[in-house]
Each structure stands twice: as structure tokens, then as C-alpha cells.
Amino acid sequence: MKIPSSTRRNFTAGLLGSASFWMYGGHKVWADALQSESTQSYKPKYFNHEEWLFLNAACARIFPADAHGPDAALLGAPEFIDRQMDTPYGHGELWYMSGPFKEGAPNLGYQLSLPPRDLYRQAIAAANAYVRDHHQGQTFSQLAIPEQIALLKVFEQGKMALGAVPAHTFFEQLRQNTLEGVFSDPLYGGNKGLAGWTLLGFPGARADFMDWVNQKGAPYPFGPVSISGETA
């Protein structure tokens, strides 16, 4: 069964919190539908093609594929970040953004005038320009994986600036948003198949441990459930 995704979203939203949601919420239809949606490729609304390639590669390096499961790109972190760019957060509306903007000691916190969406735009362009200069015209996503990792480490250590953005600030933004994408409710586009939560053994939106307060060291026995009722 296939439901067009927009209708499906409205339908889900309409049911949230209602009694009928509980009758349908855990139904396999939803699991299947969400599953099929996650495998369709997402078209970024904010990031351009080059930025999108950068983001996919960087997310996958920050949270790589291994024996525990897929990388952050497959889990939808880039989609999550793209969608966040058009929220009050992405526009910097949750932060005090009045000037003057001055550099200060790191412990006094973020002092740039850039909201996240502008920070990404400037820093990714500068990062790719840096890569082109040092790697024969290639972009970040075209580098071999070990080179991508090495470059992210350089950014993390922060000895350079990416446009107006200290490389460390950009790296930390990227790291945090990637992990948010992996571990937030799938409602926001990441954590596909609840794989982030399954990795940690986090039960998601269950939020009722009346009978499980103290397991005396045994693991909690149930898998995660999302706000929309998706299970894994």
C-alpha cells in the first residue's frame, strides 16, 4: 500500500493525540509507509548540489558506518539538517543576534553574526575552496575517505578560518547537527528506521517506566517507538 507522502503526513498529524491514533498508530501500514519514504531520495530545499554533497560526506565521516550499523547520511542526518535550515533555529531566531559583534574569549560563547544557515553556506564554500587549492581542484566529497577524515580533524582543531567562521566553530556545528539528526525523532527527517535509538537502546517516546524503575541491572526489554507510532 502506498500513500502519497503529503497526504500521509497530514493524516498522521491529524491523528496525533487522538484516540484513533492509538488504534492505527502501531499498525504495520505506518511502518511500511515510513520505510518506503525513507528509501526515496530526498531533495534538499536549502542546500545547493555542492553543499549537499559536502554535507552527505561530512555526516558519514562524523557518524560512520560500522558493525553497529549505517552512517549518518543513510540515517537521514543531511535531510534533517536541510529541513532545520528553514526553522526559527536555522534562521537564528532563537539567539540574541544584536550587535556589535566582537570576538571574545572562547568561554564567552558564540559571537558571530551568522545564523546556522549562513554559517553553513559560508563555511562549506570556504572549505571546498580550501580543498580545491590543496587537492588539484577536487571538492571535499570527491576526496578519499581518509583524506576527508584528516581534513575534518584539521577543522576540529580549529587552526584556520573558513570565511568568517573559525573552522572549529563550523566543525562543532556540523557535529552537533549530525548527532541531532541521528538521534531525534524521525519526525524531523533523520533517525531513519529508529536506527539511532536502537543503537543506544533508547526506547524513544515510550516515556512510561512505571513498572521498570529498577531492573537491578537487566536491560529494558522493549524497542523504541516514535511520536508517530513507528516501532523498530
Place this chain on the structure above:
Amino acid sequence: MCAKKVDAIVIGAGWAGSILAKELTEAGLSVVMLERGDERATAVEGDYPTSIDELRGAIRHRLFQNLSQSTVTIRNMPDQEALPYRRLAAFLPGEGVGGAGLHWSGVHFRVAPDDLALRTNVVARYGKNFIPEGMNLQDYGVTYEELEPFFDKAEKVFGTSGEPYTIKGKIAGNGNRFAPDRSDAFPLPAMGEVYSASLFRSAAANVGYHPYALPAANASAQYTNPYGVQMGPCNFCGYCSGYDCYMYSKASPNVNILPALRQDPKFTLITKAHVLKVNLDADKKKATGVSYLDLRTKKQVELDADLVIISAFQFHNVHLMLLSGIGQPYDPQQNTGTVGRNFVYQTITTSRAWLSPKQYTNLFVGAGGAGVAIDDFNSMNFDHGPLGFVGGSPVWVNQAGVKPIAAAIGGPGGKAPTWGEGYKDAMVDTYRHSLTIDAHGSNMAYRDVYLDLDPTYSNAYGQPLLRMTFNWKDNDIRMNQYVVGKIEPIIKAMGATRYSLGMLKDGEVFDTRRYQTTHLGGGAIMGTDPKTSCVNRYLQSWDVSNVFVIGASAFPQGMGYNPTGMVAALAYWAAYHIRTTYLKNPGPMVQA
């Protein structure tokens, strides 16, 4: 609302404001409570499952102050230029009905009686020279015996769960043996113990310490409070600290006071009303009312009143006093003035113990106020003589429900990577098999740590921001290091496979980027001398006698305990004296 004049105005709809508004309407006054944020109803936005959302909740700050309108500036040293606190991190003030009292955790303490007269006690025991140069150590000017009925009242309103030690001088339970005597039992029995907390309890006892159940304003059973409002039993949902409670189990002004208050026709709550200042008469001795901005119409409104209660949260209280010209601003050079003096915070560091791969700590199970603590190194419960510092810390496992985004961003701890290869392995181990222990301690007041108005930055309404000058000092760093040293034997007794001790480093500067606590204090402190305190022992302004300033702003120094139990008791104490003394004969209740 057509009246231009009311009996009393209460600024801020948090714990302190709601308590004062309830008491004053009970006394027959017409009361308008002004709250800058939105209405907040558990049934609407705190419901299940939509509120069970970490990204929208604690990460994007659904219930916290939106800094885009107003923030503070911060610097560590008086000779530094302060910069704005642009993104929430170190502390998380509230906004909207309930204030931070809606998204708090619920650890609900009374006070260590020694802390109320800390200066007197330290001097008596160790002499005057024991107090380090530059430390403004002071007494509250009120005793535990005087406050006891109000602690009792607050616990009954909050539906607090706990285990007593003594009631009326007789041993009544296995509670905290350092806790002061009680006139009555806790309204509800102690909360259940998660695995981590029970491990801590037995290990701490084995080492010779005295573990007790944290008193929690999370309801361990169904409860109806004296105002007739009901709470449901807490199910350890884990979305506690930073969230509203869909189970109606965590005490909040919204659940425990406002449902009763809203029934009273003498009470009016106006939301989206940002108070700009308290208006004073020409000689600045009487408040005439307040000016507020109606954020819906963008119009400034003047409202007159006989009595003004400033209860807008610790640093907002000080900010409003400075903007209104109530009292004399503190000048650290001359050591004159009191508004902004003795600004304090709380030391907190977290240590982690990893258990065997067979032991699952299920960190997501938890309630904000629940846990097991020891007080052996809090307040004056141990000999400071050979140690040479003032203050102390309770130590505890307070598993409030660890959610994955915060855990993942915080990283696996120890020397493990925070991303890339090896990260997932370490994160899985930490999330499934570790537990944390906090040293949650005092912070003393210092002459060069204070609040004033920023010369450069302003809020969305054109007013100067409040400026914080704050840093950690040697006394408090050494206190923290000493107490954390006492955690090590507990961790060993737990049979941890490895551990990391979190402590303040020598010379460590205050870092605004890391969440610590929202337990800020001082700046409008209470006391017996108008030269060194802003408000008298009834929290009445020394300078403008129809203004009372209620909140942790009254604390002369930061205590080891969480503040809200003390804030609520002081609110009921002040309200009692307003009702029984002030209203009969308005004017200063203590002669300066």
C-alpha cells in the same frame, strides 16, 4: 482588564510570583500578575506524545527564555569587556506561565540551618581570619525555626516525596541525618530508586557515608494538595528536567497553584506583558505601579498599585531593580551600594563510573527530583579547619532521564573520541553501562563578582542588558576538588570497571558554553544591615517599602542545595508577614 489601579502587581508567573499572588488574593487584595511569556497548559502543549520530543524540548528550548528579545552579557573579570550570552547553554531561564518552575527537575530541599548564618558559624568555629580576603560572607537574618512552618507549607503544596529523619525531635525514618528537624512528615513517601541510585546507596553506606533519598517534588503517588489540585503518580518517564510533565506529577505553578488561583475573581493573569520597570514617586521612596509592554499590541501600558512584588527570577529581579532605580547600585570599587552585590551561582561537576557489560543502567529511566544523596560533605557537616575553605557539596546520583541527543553531543566521556571511528562503540558502552555522580556545591560571594547594567548591549525594547561579572574562585575550586575526592571510594565500592572524576581545575574560568545549573543567586540579597543587603529579612526593599523582591536573588551566598525549596519557603514567609503585619500598617517592617 479595565482597572487602571489594583491593590497588588506581581511580576512573573513562576514559583515565587504564583505563591505571592495566591497569598495576596487570599488576603482579599485584587492582584494582577504580569508574565512576559505565553500561557502554558499541560493539556495543550505538554501532552503525550507530542511533548516527548527531545529536539523540540531540551535541544531547541521549547520552554526556555527566547534570547532573541533579551539576554545578559557576561565577562569573567571586571577589566574585561562583557559579551552577550547569545545562545542558551550554561543556565536556562524560563519564560511563559510557570517560569522555570514548569521545566525544572523537582529536587526539593529545605536548607542546611548552618547555611542561614554561615558567617556567624564560620567565625564562631574558625575565627574571622578563616574568611578569605574579598569574600563577602553573610547571614540571611532569618533562622530555620522561623522558616520551618513555611518549608512545611511549601512541601504540602508541591506534593513532595521524601523520607524524614526526625519529626518533632524523634527519629521517624531513614532520611538524611544531617537534615534539620521537621514538624511533620513529607506529604508523600520517597520516590522509587533507579538501579544507579540503589548502587550508590549501598556503596556510599559501605564507605561509611550516610545516604538518603532525595526529597522530590515528583509525586510518588496520587496526591491532592491543600489548594485542592491533584497530581498523578510519576512514572519515571525521563522527560523531566527541561520539560513539562504530561503525568501531572512534577510540581509546577501551573499544576499546583494556578488552577486554584484562576478561580478567584480578584486575580487576573496577563500574559505577553513584559514589565519594563517599576514606577516610583518623585523621591523614590514609594512605587506607584509598573510600566509594561503589551507584546500583542506593542503598546506601553501603565498600571498603578499599592504593592509591587518583583518575582521575575533571580537575575531578572536585579535587572528590574536597576532599570527602575530601586536602591543604590553596587559599586565594587567603593564597596558601596547593594543592588547587584553578592551575585552567586553553584559549583557542579559530574563524575562517571562504568560498570560491567552485564549491568544495564537504563539511563533513560528517571525522574528529575529522584535519586540518592549524601550530605556528609555539605554545609558545615564536616570539619573545615584543616581544609581552609568555606562551603560544601551534597553528592548524588540524580538520574533525571538521559536522552540520546544530549548524551551523543556530550560524547562517551573519558578519553573516547567524540565522533568518527570508535565513537559509536564508546557511546554504546557509556549509554548502556555507566552512571553519573554529581558534586553539587556551594558558591561563595566575592567583592568583584556582581551584576550591573551593560554599557553597550540592549534588549529588544531598548533597555540596557544586565551584565554578569562572574568567575570561579580558589575557595570554591578547592572545595569542589576536596568533595570530588570523596566520590572516588564510592565508585570503587560500586565495583566500577573504570571511572572519570569531574572536578574544577585550578584557575578554571567560568565557561558559558556548558550547562551547569540554573541555580543563580544573590544580587538582591536579604539581611539585617541596609549597607550590605538590598532587602530586609521579610524580603522588603530597604529603600522602597512597598516593593518586595522574592527569589533566589535574596541568597547571600550560593548553597549546596538546589534553591527552589528555599525560594518557596521565603515566598511563603514574606507573604505571611505582608498579610499579618505590612497590610495592617504599610511601611518599612524593619527600621533601617
